[in-house]
Amino acid sequence: MKYVSYLFGGLSTLAAGIYLVIYLYRWEWQRAVICGVLLLAVEGFLVCVILLGRMGRLERRLSDADARMEEVRQRLEHARETSAHPFRWLGNGNGNGNGNGNGGASGGGYGDSRDGVDGGNRTFVFVPILMVTGAALSGVAWVIQRIAAVTARPGAERRLAGRLAPLAAPSGGVHGVITQLEDNPAVPPARRLRPLLTGFGAAAGVVLLVYLVYVLSEATETREESRPDAAASTVVFRIDVHGTDDARARELAARDLWEGCRRSTSSLNPDASLGRLADGVFAGVIRPALSPHDMMRLRGCLSDASVNRAHAKVLGTGQAGVPH
Known part of the structure; x- marks a missing residue:
């Protein structure tokens, strides 16, 4: 998403x-x-x-x-x-032994108190047993290690290696010789062509951006241009008003749009008339003739239809007559 x-x-x-x-x-x-x-x-x-x-x-x-x-x-x-009583198995619940309740001497049970120490935390029996057991196991392990060192022979290792030889990977590897880390240089070699390509791309982008800005400024700049060799410029357009088919409403919208758009040109055009050709189709005539840039501005204004609920479509433009 x-x-x-x-x-x-x-x-x-x-x-x-x-x-x-x-x-x-x-x-x-x-x-x-x-x-x-x-x-x-x-x-x-x-x-x-x-x-x-x-x-x-x-x-x-x-x-x-x-x-x-x-x-x-x-x-x-x-x-x-869980660590509050780590030796709970030494507590009172494991037996009282044969101690006498009135004699004060314990008969071997772990549930009685001795020397003022609580039986639930009594470790003076477990720790010595653990230490003696560890020492005995260490001695047994040392004896076994010495016996193994004296009796071991390299033949067993050779036989084991021979049995495992079919499972070994090829000497050169499955995909060939694999390069080691030491074979790669610590610093990669300098690529002199990459900075040149980067600089060329950046320069081309800047040039293209400047050219686009220049073309757009030339197309939208308001400036005086030479007029064509014609007596008048004509524009034919059709207008529709949303929500009504009344011819009077369309004519009013067409005249409002024409009066606003004919002033959008850079040149003065006091002689600009509008005539009705058919139902919803009108023809505008401007004298003297407009330059190509002013004609593009007039056509864009009519197509933009700034009048409320009106939509205009330019059917054609041209130059008419020869100036006297």
Whole structure:
């Protein structure tokens, strides 16, 4: 799910960025603003996904650490409970012996007190037995080791090696000779071509970015241009108003849109008329003729349809007549 979110966010960011540049080039400002807002929203979504993933990993680590601490605490408490009486088998429950209850001398049982020491913690019988047993076992082990050292012969080892020879791996290894760690240099050799390729890639990226900025600035810059050799410029467009089919409403929307868009050009055009050709189709004529850059701005403004509930589609543009 995480990688699907990254893929969706990356494709959305790329599409929003591409259309943002396209709408800026076409002078469709409202659509460019919408794409910019969408781009910021997708970037915020990606940042939130990354932050939530990091926070989830931190929470899981803290939960695991708390679980380990709780397990260690329970083990310590269990060890503390079990180590309170490590020699409980020497307590009163293992017999009283033949001691006399009135004589004060014990008859060999471990349940009575001796020298003021509680019988439940009495270790003066167990420790000497343990020490003597350890010394005896050590002596027996030393005798067995000496006998084995005197009687052992290399022939047994040779016979064992011969029996295990079929199980040995090939001398060169299954996949050939394996390089040892000592054969690899401590410092890898310098790669002189990689810095050159990195520098060339960085320079190409900078040049491409500068070129894109230059092209976008040329397309969106407001400047005075030479007018074409024509008497007027014409634009034919169709307009629809959402929620109504009234011809009067469409004509009002077309005139509002035309009056706003004809002022978006860099040149003055006081003579700009609008005529109705058919139901919802209008033709605008501007004198004198507009330059190609101003015509692109006028077309982008009409396609952007800044009038409320109106949608305009440019059917065609051109130059008309020859100036006198």
